[in-house]
Amino acid sequence: MVELASILVLGVFAQWLAWRIKQPAILPLILIGLLIGPVSTFFTPDGTKLIDGDSIFSGDLLFSFVSLSVGVILFEGGLTLNLKEVKTVATTVRNLLVIGVFITFIGGAIAAHLILDLSLSMAFLFGGLIIVSGPTVVLPILRNVRPNAKTNTILKWEGILIDPLGALIAVLVYEFIKSSSHGEYYTVEALKDFFVTISIGFFVGGMGAIIIWYLIGKNKIPEYLRNIFTLGTVILVFSTADILQKEAGLLAATIMGIVLANMKLEDFKKILSFKEDISLILVTLLFILLSSRINIEQIEQLGTRSLLLFAVVIFVLRPLGVFLSSIGSNLKWQEKLFISWIGPRGIVAAAVASLFSLDLMKSETTSASLRAEAELLLPLVFLVIVGTVVIQGTSAKWVGKLLNVLRKEPQGVLFVGANEIAKKLALFLKKEGFYVLLADTAKHNVEEARKLDLHVYEGNILSEEIFEELDLSQIGKLVAVTSNSGINSLALSWFDNELGMQNTYRLVSKEEAENENLPLPKNVLFKSRLDYLSLNQMLRENSEISEVRFNADSEYEEFIEEKGKSIIPLFIIKPGKKLHIISGYPEEVEKEDRLIFLKKKNYDMQSTES
Structure with a gap:
């Protein structure tokens, strides 16, 4: 009980630590598991581990827990593979998913066979496992490094799409190994078992997806039960496939996710949301638990040849x-x-490697030599995971600067809300050549904005998926203009780490608008006490947005002193398409800068150049 509670507490700490240091969560999870597992034997009086996964889940219970957890993780990975997206992404991404995967798979297998003397079957299994990258490890690095748009897009889409593809290849190789384990490899019987396993996996997984699609699409399941019903169906599909044919469950779960991702389902994003809860808990438990099971002897077995293999891979x-x-x-x-x-x-590689290693070592049909190699598989894959995350994750920004591929400060604007205020301001900025993106949950607002040919994201801006689903490489500023001041404030705090506090802005709240004794925060839009209703009314009455260009530095202060009470300053546009949003942060106005503003009813046009 104490050990299980400790793993949960340490897992939450690891997730928080990863967020703070802007690194993939898998790194602190595995390192904590190693610290409380094999490393702790150097410090305990009797040489035992502080926490050992084998003492928490004994016998087949551990295998069942890991197996079901991996099934859920693979289902979640499959949900991210939209085949339409594969067709539309850049040629380089498609090539990476074909040529790059082939080179990693074949090259990794040959290297493992030649360097570590692994059997061909285990070498190809290793090659299949190291294909998988995944968004959970790539996206935190990209958010920290912020490379230019081309490299960011390629790495983001490769990370998202290669997750289920790599897992599928690894599962297929594993199924062939299991089918062949009863006798000589490449026999007719082995091929028959392999074909049966693949057929059952595809059929049961596809049927599971159809069941979810029908029941949810026809509103046969109440909304509050949909996430848990989907999870239950995944477990049912996994178990059914495994009963019909041993080891077919993993493939069935992966296929179910892929098929469901490519069906037209109105509430698909709500199904995806369950991964934030269940998958996060499973991942947290799984990696501390499994890394704590590794023994010092297994780490010592790696040796210098394993480091050579790692060098060949990267x-x-x-x-x-x-x-x-x-x-x-x-x-x-x-x-x-x-x-x-x-x-x-990433995470899928570690989870699948752990499951395969466990299963091969406990299977009675596994030969002694294959069992010894299976015991080496887990620490070997963990070496590749930890090595790549530590070396590449910590050096990525330095390498990006050295190669001069870091993006210049992006000038695009993300509007929280697709209402009249957002549309009016976004249309002006788009006309000026700035990239604009609107986000809203209201279907009517989204449809109206799209009619104006504006980029719109329909969904919750405060969801965890926002950083996976949106390409933020062109976004440098956030403007929250919803009618809900609470959502505006939350949006700012959600994006503070991503964009920087000085680049996130909001409308005043009703309380700030009505009480002039309340000091305005620096991030309030337009240095104004105009709340949502007041600003919306002003935009309706003053459809024209005006501008004035300054020929000398001092002209801005003179203009504001003279006209300040009759205008609402919005933006300063600098030469070279640099955007400054008027707020409580100081303005540095130079020659050739343009002030964009709204005129109040009592505005005097005299002596103004626009």
Whole structure:
């Protein structure tokens, strides 16, 4: 009881730590597991581990827990694979998913066979496992480094799409190993078992997706039960496939997620939301639990040859895959090198490797030699994961600066809300050449904004998925203009770490608007006490947005002193399309800068250049 509670507490701490240091959560999770597991044996009086996964879940219970957890994780990964997106992403991304995956798979297998003397079957399993990167490890690095738009897009989409693809390849290789374990490899019987396993996995997984699609699409399940019903169906599909054919459950769960992701389901995003709760808890428990099971003897088995294999993976296979995949693209060699450097392995690789290692070691049909290699598989994959996350994650910003691929300060604006205020301001900025994106949950607002040819995201701006679903590489500022002051404030705090506090702005609240004794925070839009209703009314009455250009530095102060009470300053646009949003932060106005403003009813046009 104490050990299980400790893992939960440490897992929450690891997730928080990852958020603070802007690194993938898998790194602190595994490191904490190693510290309380094998490393702790050096400090305890009797040489035992502080926490050992085997003492929490004994016998088949551990295998069942890990197996079901991996099934849920693979289902969640499958949910991210939209086949339409694969067709529309850049050629380089598609090539990375084909050429890059092939080179990693085959090259990793050959290297493992030659360097570590692994059998071909286990070597190919290792090659399949190290394919998987995943958004949970790539996106935190990208948010911290902020590379230019091209490299950011390629790495983001590769990380999202390669997750289920890599898992599927690893599962298929594993199924073939299990099918062949009863006798000589490549026998007719082995191929028959393999075909049956694949068929059952595809059929049961597809049927599970159809059941979810029908019941939720026809409103047969109440909204508050949909997440838990989906989770229950995943477990049912996994178990059914496994009963029909041993080891078919993992494939069924993955296929169910992929099929469901490509069906037209109105409430699909609500199904996706369950991964924030269940998958996060499972991942947190799983990696501390599994890394605590590793023994010092297994780590010692790795040796220098394992480090050589690791070097081949990151210094040879990854660059080779990237450069071959980007032939004919418009990527500069510096961008290709940077993409080559960012290839961290992720959660799916660790989870699937743990499950395969456990199953192969406990299976009675596994030969002694294969069992010994299976015991080495887990620490070997963990070495690749920790090594890539630590080395690439910590050095990515330095490498980006060295190669000059970090993006210049983006000038795009994300509007929280797609209401009249947001549409009016966004249309003006778009006409000026700035990238604008509106986000709203109200379907009517979204449809009206799209009719105006504005980029709109329909969804909750405060959800965890926002950083996965939106390409924020062009966004440098956030403007919260909803009628709900609470949502506006939350949006600012949600994006403070992403954009910086000085680049997030909001309307005043009703209390701030009505009480002039309350000092205005610096991030209040337009240095104004105009709340949502007042500003909306002013925009309706004054449809024209005006501007004035300054020929000398002092003209701005003179203009504000003369006209300040009859205008609402909105933006300052500098030469080179640099945008400054008027707020409590100081303005530095120079020659050729333009002030964009709204005129109040009593505005005097005399002596004003616009």
